[in-house]
Amino acid sequence: MFEYKNQIRVRYADTDQMGYMYYGNYATFYEVARTEMLRHTGISYKELEGMGIMLPVVELKSRFIKPALYDELITVKTVISEKPTLKISFEYSLYNEKEELINTGNTILVFVNMKTGRPCHPPTVFLEKISSYFKST
Amino acid sequence: MFEYKNQIRVRYADTDQMGYMYYGNYATFYEVARTEMLRHTGISYKELEGMGIMLPVVELKSRFIKPALYDELITVKTVISEKPTLKISFEYSLYNEKEELINTGNTILVFVNMKTGRPCHPPTVFLEKISSYFKST
Amino acid sequence: MFEYKNQIRVRYADTDQMGYMYYGNYATFYEVARTEMLRHTGISYKELEGMGIMLPVVELKSRFIKPALYDELITVKTVISEKPTLKISFEYSLYNEKEELINTGNTILVFVNMKTGRPCHPPTVFLEKISSYFKST
Amino acid sequence: MFEYKNQIRVRYADTDQMGYMYYGNYATFYEVARTEMLRHTGISYKELEGMGIMLPVVELKSRFIKPALYDELITVKTVISEKPTLKISFEYSLYNEKEELINTGNTILVFVNMKTGRPCHPPTVFLEKISSYFKST
Numbered sequence: 001m002f003e004y005k006n007q008i009r010v011r012y013a014d015t016d017q018m019g020y021m022y023y024g025n026y027a028t029f030y031e032v033a034r035t036e037m038l039r040h041t042g043i044s045y046k047e048l049e050g051m052g053i054m055l056p057v058v059e060l061k062s063r064f065i066k067p068a069l070y071d072e073l074i075t076v077k078t079v080i081s082e083k084p085t086l087k088i089s090f091e092y093s094l095y096n097e098k099e100e101l102i103n104t105g106n107t108i109l110v111f112v113n114m115k116t117g118r119p120c121h122p123p124t125v126f127l128e129k130i131s132s133y134f135k136s137t
Numbered sequence: 138m139f140e141y142k143n144q145i146r147v148r149y150a151d152t153d154q155m156g157y158m159y160y161g162n163y164a165t166f167y168e169v170a171r172t173e174m175l176r177h178t179g180i181s182y183k184e185l186e187g188m189g190i191m192l193p194v195v196e197l198k199s200r201f202i203k204p205a206l207y208d209e210l211i212t213v214k215t216v217i218s219e220k221p222t223l224k225i226s227f228e229y230s231l232y233n234e235k236e237e238l239i240n241t242g243n244t245i246l247v248f249v250n251m252k253t254g255r256p257c258h259p260p261t262v263f264l265e266k267i268s269s270y271f272k273s274t
Numbered sequence: 275m276f277e278y279k280n281q282i283r284v285r286y287a288d289t290d291q292m293g294y295m296y297y298g299n300y301a302t303f304y305e306v307a308r309t310e311m312l313r314h315t316g317i318s319y320k321e322l323e324g325m326g327i328m329l330p331v332v333e334l335k336s337r338f339i340k341p342a343l344y345d346e347l348i349t350v351k352t353v354i355s356e357k358p359t360l361k362i363s364f365e366y367s368l369y370n371e372k373e374e375l376i377n378t379g380n381t382i383l384v385f386v387n388m389k390t391g392r393p394c395h396p397p398t399v400f401l402e403k404i405s406s407y408f409k410s411t
Numbered sequence: 412m413f414e415y416k417n418q419i420r421v422r423y424a425d426t427d428q429m430g431y432m433y434y435g436n437y438a439t440f441y442e443v444a445r446t447e448m449l450r451h452t453g454i455s456y457k458e459l460e461g462m463g464i465m466l467p468v469v470e471l472k473s474r475f476i477k478p479a480l481y482d483e484l485i486t487v488k489t490v491i492s493e494k495p496t497l498k499i500s501f502e503y504s505l506y507n508e509k510e511e512l513i514n515t516g517n518t519i520l521v522f523v524n525m526k527t528g529r530p531c532h533p534p535t536v537f538l539e540k541i542s543s544y545f546k547s548t
Binding site for chain 4: 335
């Protein structure tokens with residue numbers, strides 16, 4: 001299991017007239033969270049695209065428990081619980097400044113060869129980096 | 138069952154550097170689809186807020202089958218399959234101009250009394266409007 | 275002079291917690307307005323990109339006079355007052371449902387050859403279409 | 412003169428199919444920059460709203476010199492060159508990782524009393540904080 005935490009502040013642009021973060025913007029928080037997580041492994045998402053691999057999202061789930069409010073610094077805990085194959089799955093738990101769980105989400109992304117447009121295996125260098133988090137005991 | 142169709146064009150603002158509609162923007166397409174569906178019943182979402190009722194989203198699911206591309210006119214078929222109670226559930230199917238299914242989604246929204254912040258029953262006038270679509274045979 | 279009108283509805287996603295359309299989202303309204311205007315000439319922006327020409331924005335100005343509110347159907351009047359050269363300039367005037375002027379804006383875009391990344395002249399077919407609006411008397 | 416620097420990373424959500432940051436998203440970068448600048452004075456924008464003062468934008472200008480690209484860490488230099496009156500003006504200069512100037516912008520915001528909806532003077536506590544940056548010599 002690979003776990004990572006980062007913090008993202010709710011912008012005015014993120015809010016809607018309910019005074020909450022708009023429900024569509026959590027997807028962007030998930031994006032930032034997994035991007036920083038990948039960067040932490042040593043291979044950034046940008047570098048993956050540089051290798052000709054892109055990672056479109058094929059599935060998104062989100063449960064909205066409490067609103068995220070303007071200017072709050074949200075903590076996103078991201079987990080990759082299974083070693084990536086053709087797919088990689090991220091689970092997100094968002095906490096507000098009072099450390100209350102406000103949102104949980106899940107995204108599944110597919111490794112796609114940008115030339116062929118077909119699903120593909122993740123690059124070896126990426127698998128090596130990430131497998132260190134899934135060491136068998 | 139209540140079914141409604143409308144069309145939304147993919148804006149340049151919606152695209153990302155993959156050349157696809159960004160995955161977070163489907164939530165906005167769902168919003169536009171259900172808003173127009175509600176307007177069609179005779180009670181708009183804006184009028185519901187005027188009655189002191191808001192409808193925050195508590196659950197979002199999305200499956201991305203094919204990309205939505207810039208300038209495509211996407212057809213969104215929205216279905217309310219169950220009569221709303223404290224919650225209302227919308228199912229979405231998105232089709233591109235070739236009539237290919239490109240995305241399916243689901244959102245659950247809760248009726249909330251804006252004064253108390255608590256879940257509540259939908260207004261009678263809204264239930265009356267919407268129940269005509271769920272006539273028993 | 276070439277003048278065009280279209281209507282765009284303010285989405286919940288567009289609002290912020292002030293209850294206004296977020297100031298950054300007017301740029302998207304401008305985009306939709308000029309896109310529909312170009313489509314009306316017979317050459318859509320998508321077709322221009324298909325010809326290897328893109329039109330990045332080099333200048334944006336906006337004056338916010340009154341707020342655009344949720345669910346309002348905004349009328350955008352777009353004007354091209356000068357025949358395009360290497361640049362094309364659009365002026366926008368936005369009106370709310372009470373026909374009050376709420377926003378004025380201006381964008382300057384440059385024709386760029388996507389292969390060379392350099393500014394270029396607009397395609398002849400586009401100039402022909404658009405010049406009909408600038409007939410000398 | 413009051414000058415402040417901060418850094419904001421370009422998200423995938425910010426990009427468009429040109430591979431650039433969408434021109435409408437610079438307004439959000441400006442928002443984040445001035446928000447962090449205000450926080451630095453000791454009175455955050457959120458606290459201003461708590462005092463019943465909001466700051467709608469009345470004017471926006473932007474010049475796009477070079478594109479901001481995905482995943483770049485953009486440095487935003489923000490300047491308040493004149494002591495705020497009923498209005499406050501911010502000037503922005505954006506630099507990419509090569510320290511090239513890629514964008515300049517300017518926004519004018521008005522202090523508005525949220526109860527009356529009328530322009531008002533900034534709160535004394537805010538003026539005190541900010542006047543320290545405009546000390547006469």
